[in-house]
Amino acid sequence: MAKMDIETRKEKERNKPSRVLMHLRVIFLAVSFLIAGRIIYLQYIWEPNPKFVKDFKPAKQKEIIEPERGSILDHNGRLLAISTPLYNIRMDCYVQKEHNDQNGEKGMKAEEEWLRKARLLSGGLARTLQEPGKDSLYYWNLIRKSRTEKKCYVSIARNIDHGVLLELQELPLFNLPGHKGGLIVEKVDRRLYPYGGLARRVIGYVKNNDDTSAIHVGIEGKYHYHLHGTKGFAWKKKTDKSKSIADKDSTYIAAQDGADIVTTLDINMQDIADKALRKHMAANSTIKEGCVVIMDVQTGAIRAMVNLQKDSLGNYTETFNMAAGRPAEPGSVFKAVTLTTLLEDRKVGLETRIPTRKGIMEEFPVSEVAQDHYIVNYENRTGESHISVIHGFQISSNYVFRRLVKDHYGDNPIEFTSRLHSYNLGANFDFELTEKGSGKPSIPDPGEAGWSRTSLISSAIGYSVKVTPLQIATFYNAIANGGKMMKPYIVERIEREGVAENAFSPILLNSICSKATADTLTRALKRVTSDGTAKVLKDARCTVAGKTGTARMYLTPAEQKGSRNPYEDINGRKKHQGTFVGFFPAEKPKYTAIVVTYTGLLDMGVNVYGGAAPAATFKDIVDGVWSYETEWSEEIEANGSIPDMKAKNISTDRTEGSPIPDVAGMGLTDALYAIENCGYICEYSGIGHVRSQKPAAGTMARKGQTIKIVLE
Amino acid sequence: MGTQRQKEKITVEKVYKALLSGNLLILLGVDRLLPYILVLFVLGWINIFMNYRIEQVMAEVEKNKVTLENYRIYHAQKTYQFVKMGRISTVEDMLEQKGSQLGAPVKPAETIITD
Numbered sequence: 001m002a003k004m005d006i007e008t009r010k011e012k013e014r015n016k017p018s019r020v021l022m023h024l025r026v027i028f029l030a031v032s033f034l035i036a037g038r039i040i041y042l043q044y045i046w047e048p049n050p051k052f053v054k055d056f057k058p059a060k061q062k063e064i065i066e067p068e069r070g071s072i073l074d075h076n077g078r079l080l081a082i083s084t085p086l087y088n089i090r091m092d093c094y095v096q097k098e099h100n101d102q103n104g105e106k107g108m109k110a111e112e113e114w115l116r117k118a119r120l121l122s123g124g125l126a127r128t129l130q131e132p133g134k135d136s137l138y139y140w141n142l143i144r145k146s147r148t149e150k151k152c153y154v155s156i157a158r159n160i161d162h163g164v165l166l167e168l169q170e171l172p173l174f175n176l177p178g179h180k181g182g183l184i185v186e187k188v189d190r191r192l193y194p195y196g197g198l199a200r201r202v203i204g205y206v207k208n209n210d211d212t213s214a215i216h217v218g219i220e221g222k223y224h225y226h227l228h229g230t231k232g233f234a235w236k237k238k239t240d241k242s243k244s245i246a247d248k249d250s251t252y253i254a255a256q257d258g259a260d261i262v263t264t265l266d267i268n269m270q271d272i273a274d275k276a277l278r279k280h281m282a283a284n285s286t287i288k289e290g291c292v293v294i295m296d297v298q299t300g301a302i303r304a305m306v307n308l309q310k311d312s313l314g315n316y317t318e319t320f321n322m323a324a325g326r327p328a329e330p331g332s333v334f335k336a337v338t339l340t341t342l343l344e345d346r347k348v349g350l351e352t353r354i355p356t357r358k359g360i361m362e363e364f365p366v367s368e369v370a371q372d373h374y375i376v377n378y379e380n381r382t383g384e385s386h387i388s389v390i391h392g393f394q395i396s397s398n399y400v401f402r403r404l405v406k407d408h409y410g411d412n413p414i415e416f417t418s419r420l421h422s423y424n425l426g427a428n429f430d431f432e433l434t435e436k437g438s439g440k441p442s443i444p445d446p447g448e449a450g451w452s453r454t455s456l457i458s459s460a461i462g463y464s465v466k467v468t469p470l471q472i473a474t475f476y477n478a479i480a481n482g483g484k485m486m487k488p489y490i491v492e493r494i495e496r497e498g499v500a501e502n503a504f505s506p507i508l509l510n511s512i513c514s515k516a517t518a519d520t521l522t523r524a525l526k527r528v529t530s531d532g533t534a535k536v537l538k539d540a541r542c543t544v545a546g547k548t549g550t551a552r553m554y555l556t557p558a559e560q561k562g563s564r565n566p567y568e569d570i571n572g573r574k575k576h577q578g579t580f581v582g583f584f585p586a587e588k589p590k591y592t593a594i595v596v597t598y599t600g601l602l603d604m605g606v607n608v609y610g611g612a613a614p615a616a617t618f619k620d621i622v623d624g625v626w627s628y629e630t631e632w633s634e635e636i637e638a639n640g641s642i643p644d645m646k647a648k649n650i651s652t653d654r655t656e657g658s659p660i661p662d663v664a665g666m667g668l669t670d671a672l673y674a675i676e677n678c679g680y681i682c683e684y685s686g687i688g689h690v691r692s693q694k695p696a697a698g699t700m701a702r703k704g705q706t707i708k709i710v711l712e
Numbered sequence: 713m714g715t716q717r718q719k720e721k722i723t724v725e726k727v728y729k730a731l732l733s734g735n736l737l738i739l740l741g742v743d744r745l746l747p748y749i750l751v752l753f754v755l756g757w758i759n760i761f762m763n764y765r766i767e768q769v770m771a772e773v774e775k776n777k778v779t780l781e782n783y784r785i786y787h788a789q790k791t792y793q794f795v796k797m798g799r800i801s802t803v804e805d806m807l808e809q810k811g812s813q814l815g816a817p818v819k820p821a822e823t824i825i826t827d
Contacts, residue, residue, distance in 0.1 A: 022732055079792070079795045082788060082791070082792055084792065163790075166786075195796070196796075198799070239767045241771070243771040244774060245773075245774055267799075274801075275801050626820065627816060627817040627819055629820055630820055632820045633819075633820035633822055633823050635825050636822050636824055636825065638825060
């Protein structure tokens with residue numbers, strides 16, 4: 001029994017945990033309680049110092065997402081304005097210098113290596129950037145000097161595109177990862193205009209999407225709200241590897257890119273008109289400014305709007321929209337308006353004859369209403385004492401139109417001026433583009449301030465009234481359109497990702513005259529270009545109906561220098577506005593155009609007529625537009641048969657052992673593509689389609705061998 | 713066994729002794745929950761791994777966004793250059809500079825009528 005007790009005690013002693021182990025367990029237990037307590041404390045009781053919170057929590061950053069500014073396009077979808085980033089390149093020339101200086105001999109070697117690469121970089125910069133006057137030595141001196149002067153932000157290049165940036169990133173030093181090479185790239189949003197100065201006043205200009213400095217100008221200004229888009233934002237956080245990723249748990253607002261504006265402009269026509277106007281402005285030194293408008297007859301859509309100003313250095317710029325924003329006395333082009341009124345009111349016909357009376361209006365002294373020398377010449381040349389209305393229109397006689405208006409509306413001038421108002425000549429058309437500081441068009445009415453006894457007969461020949469070139473063009477467009485006046489417009493639609501959000505249709509303003517009156521007037525306008533003051537247009541590539549106009553321009557008070565005559569300075573010098581407006585082809589009008597030129601101060605005796613530079617510019621425009629317009633192309637019958645092209649499966653396999661492709665029947669472009677992409681060299685002769693090839697299709701040849709093809 | 717264990721009364725003394733002897737979890741019968749604990753552990757591990765992978769993918773997405781943006785910029789600038797070169801007067805000037813006889817058309821292109 002005792003023995004058993006001893007055995008049991010021994011067994012218990014063996015099973016009893018050792019004292020050390022027990023202590024360890026107790027310690028671990030105590031520590032685990034401590035940890036649990038600490039966790040509970042940290043989780044629920046402890047509050048960290050807010051100053052340090054931001055450093056301990058994963059960094060979140062609000063990122064503004066900039067919208068992309070919409071593009072501006074012409075009516076064929078060609079880009080007129082596009083937004084894209086450009087890059088400014090700077091260099092930290094002091095990079096690694098401090099580290100190298102502190103690293104003894106090893107550092108010296110690293111510095112030498114850095115400078116060797118900097119030399120190579122300089123050569124690369126000169127080759128890639130190709131900036132005039134900046135050769136390899138220039139960049140080398142710049143980098144070396146800046147390194148010595150501890151400069152960390154040296155400008156290397158400005159406004160370079162992405163292609164050049166990629167090339168720069170391949171250069172020595174600049175190809176090092178991170179900041180090690182000292183390359184600093186700054187992205188800047190820029191607005192680009194592929195057609196340069198073409199239609200710049202119409203398109204407008206902004207530097208970038210947030211630029212509001214020139215926001216009132218052109219389509220960029222008028223449609224800024226649509227073009228700009230809406231900013232968005234996203235929250236970004238850092239990963240454990242310090243990479244920035246979107247924090248999907250936070251709010252995300254997507255940016256909405258700006259809408260595209262599709263204009264009615266045809267950039268080819270704009271180019272033709274711009275080139276023609278520049279040519280004639282360059283040839284005539286007295287012309288300082290000029291504008292052109294081309295309109296589509298049936299719709300009133302503006303196809304081109306040129307506004308050129310010549311500076312003292314002879315450079316041309318577009319700084320003011322004269323076509324839409326400069327109302328002025330138009331001169332003789334207004335006679336068509338008068339004639340329309342007379343015809344529509346059935347006061348006269350084109351063949352109506354009136355007495356010439358030496359071109360003098362007896363009711364007025366010659367000092368007030370000058371004698372018409374065109375009539376004197378007419379009388380001398382023909383010996384006639386009467387002149388027909390159409391002849392008076394053809395030679396642009398002031399006397400004829402003054403006399404007609406005086407005789408038919410002298411007793412009731414309001415009848416005449418009311419007609420002028422019905423042509424919408426006294427008001428704006430709510431046209432999209434306006435110019436700050438431009439005057440208002442006006443048609444004076446009897447009894448109003450400024451109405452005098454000569455106002456009626458002055459209005460008849462385009463004085464006393466103020467209209468813009470666009471208004472005159474719109475009137476002539478109505479004549480071309482059989483009397484229907486269309487509202488001029490320049491924006492066709494607003495679209496987003498190719499889907500129209502808002503489309504603007506042609507608007508009929510009113511019917512200004514009957515079709516018969518319009519046809520009669522067209523006949524008179526054709527006479528002007530065939531036998532009248534615009535004979536230069538006789539040789540145009542299609543028939544033109546139009547009218548010339550020359551008007552003296554009001555001088556500014558500074559130009560008058562004390563002269564009492566608003567048209568002349570004290571030395572008798574004056575300024576002329578020359579105009580030609582018409583439509584073509586006269587038989588079936590498709591386009592209406594107006595060319596207006598403005599001179600500087602002309603010496604006495606010097607005159608610039610609408611039948612000269614403006615008519616010549618018009619001719620160049622007609623010739624250019626006609627050549628590009630497929631609607632007027634001649635149709636020719638096919639003489640012979642054109643082989644039907646069949647699809648061929650050409651595999652462009654460059655591996656050795658692939659056969660020569662069969663290019664028979666292909667055009668040169670396709671044949672070249674197939675042969676050269678199979679690794680052979682192509683030699684060709686003739687034009688047309690491939691008639692034969694040597695070596696024959698399907699044979700094996702060494703890659704790089706020449707394949708000769710004959711086209712017929 | 714389990715039924716027997718459930719019947720055993722757990723006292724403070726037993727817990728204290730089990731704590732000291734390292735048998736606490738067995739005393740509490742947690743060993744029966746071991747498969748669940750393992751599943752929970754695996755799920756936790758998968759969760760951490762998935763989060764890690766998601767971050768990796770999102771970092772890749774950000775990288776690709778930059779690449780796409782670069783391509784978009786490159787495309788826009790090339791488009792700009794091509795449009796610029798397509799201007800009629802630019803083409804005419806280039807042809808003239810190269811001494812080419814080719815100039816602007818003098819009449820509209822003819823239309824060939826076929827049956």
